[in-house]
Amino acid sequence: MGQPVNVGIVGCGAISAQYLQTIDRLPQLRLVAVADLDLDRARDAVRPYAGVDVLSVAELMADPRVGVVLNLTIPAAHAEIALQAIAAGKDVYCEKPLAATAEDAAGMLRAAEAAQVRVGCAPDTVLGTGTQTARKAIDDGLIGRPVAATATMMTPGHERWHPNPDFYYAPGGGPLLDMGPYYITSLVTLLGPVATVIGAASRTRAKRTIGSGPRQGEEIPVTVDTHVTGVLVHISGALSTLVMSFDGTATKAPNIEVHGEAGSLVVPDPNYFDGSVLFSEGREDGWQTLPAAAGYVGAGRGVGLADFASTPAGEEPRTSGSLAYHVLDVMESLLTSAHSGTSVNITSTCERPPPVALIEPLQNIDSM
Structure with missing residues (x-):
């Protein structure tokens, strides 16, 4: 070491x-x-x-x-x-x-x-056993050729619990730029970079009321879209449908589903490192849980920094700036598409990050 x-x-x-x-x-x-x-x-x-x-x-x-x-x-x-x-x-x-x-x-x-x-x-949550086990299932051909995915995040907004939520409703915030990095980074990890996007967006309220802390009851202005939806056309040909919202109340939709010609996966919440990956071939036995087969076990926020710092010189880190830039470009382009009413070609690209083998304990990260 x-x-x-x-x-x-x-x-x-x-x-x-x-x-x-x-x-x-x-x-x-x-x-x-x-x-x-x-x-x-x-x-x-x-x-x-x-x-x-x-x-x-x-x-x-x-x-x-x-x-x-x-x-x-x-x-x-x-x-x-x-x-x-x-x-x-x-x-x-x-x-x-x-x-x-x-x-x-x-x-x-x-x-x-x-x-x-x-x-x-960040996000480095995609390096955990949840997303990485789904990535391995796709790479191993378990679902056949991936053709589509859905990604859904629906909440009433962070002002309910955050004592200083102003930045969530200012430029650089909103549900897409706040939570979208988790979902889109996961989609790129699973399906590769994005070529084109088509978006739509709305803003339901001009103000939000802080729900906790010393500023409880204070109203803050909303200057960004609070419900964003769209389609990502991956270079691979797969289509991902995205919904990011601070305007809903609840949803039973899976955080991420990936559908292939031979089966489907339910991928855990990309805001977390672990979680169960479900697999179905469409038979009567329904969904089965896949055992954790890849990713950092017991990971927490900061494992991506350790992975980054441990990447040898000359190699692209899994949590690279080029990946984060591509994800930001996709999100910004979705908003541009939403406001223009036309599809937008993504000018950036990135390498699909290398997979993470099943690593336990977490301290062995530097051996990879």
Whole structure:
């Protein structure tokens, strides 16, 4: 086992707790510093973890110990923080989406290439046993040639539980840019990159009411579409139907289904790492559960950072910036299609990420 990669985190909001827990139990990573606009929040976040410095953003970027910057800021700040890390000669791994716009994301990738540093991006949930077991079933030919998929996320909106949900309803937010990365990254992992999209979208309310926390009852403006649907035409020829909504109440639709000429799969919620994969050949015995056969066992948010940091130089990480850029391009193009009423060709592409073998325990990640 080689030396661990030193990590500096920028942004200590709600999602940071999950990353901190995972980094703490991964020998491939060592957290050395955190930064946040609210230094008290940063101190509170790392209080359970010894030996972690609380710095300003500028100090963290200048810290020679930091090898990779984990960018957990809000989407609107992703590009700014990533460009600072790149300028400092550091690899950077972003929470999803890669940036608020595809144009910003493209600028990040160009800067990284010029600086000869790497960019990676969440979601890493697709590396868990849920999506990876479904990927293996497809690759093994269990369902025959894939022809179609459906992906559905239907909720009333995050303002019910999040104390500061403003960014979910600002540019860079909305159900598509917030939750779409999980679903579209999973679809690309399962079926390959996308060539064309056709979209439609709506916005049901101009304001949302915060449902919990110190701001409970406060109204916030909605400036993005809150129900987005469309069709993704994969280069492989498979068609994926997507529904992402903050305007529903509940649904019994599977999160993801994949249909092939010889069978169908129900794929677990891509917001999680594990879950049961169901398989049917259309016979009377119905659906059977496939045993976990691929993916990181017991994974948590941050395993993608470890996978990224462990990828040898010259190889494309599974959670690469090019994959995240393609997913962002697909989402942005869906919205463009929705507003124009015409299909949109996707100008970007990416490699279908390499599969993950069944790895247990999680600590063995660096051996792959």
